[in-house]
């Protein structure tokens with residue numbers, strides 16, 4: 372009979388888990404999951420956990436969603452995968468057409484990859500090579516302080532979360548960070564950006580941002596006005612704007628894409644995570660015909676964009692993405708989310724009364740409660756994680772920021788349950 376203890380033992384014999392100090396598992400065992408249904412996960416001992424973080428922000432419509440399951444099964448009988456250089460397939464074509472229709476008109480071309488970090492690498496490489504193809508070397512990328520864009524070397528280089536980046540500093544490409552509107556005023560952040568753009572004039576290939584919410588950077592939130600003004604600055608200085616909507620795309624901030632709220636068309640739009648409803652790894656980088664044309668020439672000119680990944684445009688993943696978009700359309704998800712966003716908002720004020728709470732914030736289907744007064748050694752986030760699991764809720768605080776990023780199928784009762792448990796954990800940590 373399989374149980375948690377046995378599965379842990381077998382796992383630990385060979386598996387090195389991501390984003391983990393493996394020794395921590397001696398005192399806080401990880402949870403082997405047997406199955407999922409809707410917003411719930413079930414372990415091998417029969418315990419149930421409410422997934423308040425959409426399994427690392429990917430799961431939009433619940434685990435084992437019957438519709439997505441059926442669509443993937445259908446695709447499985449047709450085509451699982453095909454090399455994407457020299458070949459194509461129906462699900463990728465459908466998905467490209469639909470994403471182009473959903474995003475600003477200027478974004479007509481789409482490059483597939485298979486995870487968020489790779490999408491960032493592609494956007495960085497494309498923007499660099501765009502200029503190189505035109506005979507110009509632009510060797511600087513500007514990003515925001517406190518930003519997170521993934522863990523591959525280029526993505527880490529434009530990120531600014533010391534926990535992940537610092538160790539690798541010596542081997543990362545040179546990047547520059549401007550102040551974040553999530554941490555300082557919009558005005559100060561724009562001044563800082565302008566100063567960097569002036570200082571590195573002629574050398575900057577692109578500015579990369581996480582629109583509206585710096586998720587891994589403790590759910591730091593800012594207003595759309597910053598993005599609008601930033602786009603203007605990028606145009607004035609003739610540099611690309613890369614919008615990393617890997618975490619915030621597909622309805623998370625209330626609109627399908629966060630940039631919509633700023634009325635901005637980025638030069639590159641990176642999408643992943645929720646794109647497949649949390650089923651399969653897939654990412655895309657969307658860009659303009661102008662950019663595309665800068666690479667379009669005879670092969671012998673050496674201007675091709677030769678980036679590739681084996682699982683690029685995977686057919687099952689594209690089908691999952693098409694199924695996800697079907698649900699958005701058929702179930703008017705953005706509208707029904709508006710009600711859930713209001714319910715979530717109504718559940719937040721009690722947190723503000725707690726003396727160990729510094730700030731409570733929300734953007735659409737993301738809410739965060741920032742705690743204060745804890746020394747880093749205490750690892751308050753881990754305490755809260757442990758408490759929540761013992762009470763049947765999966766929360767995964769980022770340092771001292773407890774947040775909710777539930778799947779969109781969450782009910783009012785489940786929102787109450789997850790906020791009640793978080794409240795109990797925070798109050799109990801006083």
Ligand SMILES: Cc1ncc(COP(=O)(O)O)c(C=O)c1O
Nearest residue numbers: 486487488519520521581617618
């Ligand atoms: C904004 C943002 N960009 C990029 C990434 C990297 O995506 P992946 O983990 O799929 O490589 C993440 C992952 O959390 C993210 O939040």
